[in-house]
Amino acid sequence: MSDSYGKAVLDDLAPLGRELRRAIPDVYKGFGELHHAAFTDGALDSRTKELIAMAIGIVQQCDGCIASHARGAVKAGATKQEAAEAIGVTFLMNGGPATIYGPRAYDAFCEFHDAAHGDQAVAS
Numbered sequence: 001m002s003d004s005y006g007k008a009v010l011d012d013l014a015p016l017g018r019e020l021r022r023a024i025p026d027v028y029k030g031f032g033e034l035h036h037a038a039f040t041d042g043a044l045d046s047r048t049k050e051l052i053a054m055a056i057g058i059v060q061q062c063d064g065c066i067a068s069h070a071r072g073a074v075k076a077g078a079t080k081q082e083a084a085e086a087i088g089v090t091f092l093m094n095g096g097p098a099t100i101y102g103p104r105a106y107d108a109f110c111e112f113h114d115a116a117h118g119d120q121a122v123a124s
Contacts, residue, residue: 006108009067039072047076051086054109058090058101066101070108074116083109 050073057065
């Protein structure tokens with residue numbers, strides 16, 4: 001696995017996002033509120049929601065979404081095995097492209113997981 005795929009993607013996007021946020025702060029504020037509401041625990045916990053969002057990022061082939069939600073899933077307590085299985089569903093639902101973006105997502109997830117928990121083998 002690479003040492004910085006997920007972090008590198010987020011680092012590249014951060015200054016661009018800050019610049020646009022200055023131009024349209026109300027739009028970003030509204031999106032932030034939607035994000036908060038969507039990820040608040042309900043019938044589904046935030047861990048599950050972050051894994052779903054990461055899977056959607058794979059299907060949409062969005063590196064920024066993948067990195068952001070891989071990091072979010074780690075912060076919400078997802079395990080490497082849970083991430084791997086969520087990514088596996090994308091193979092079924094999106095076919096070949098998911099076999100390209102899925103490994104990127106797993107690499108990002110493992111990068112953030114290992115940074116948060118130390119280098120560990122796949123855990124269930």
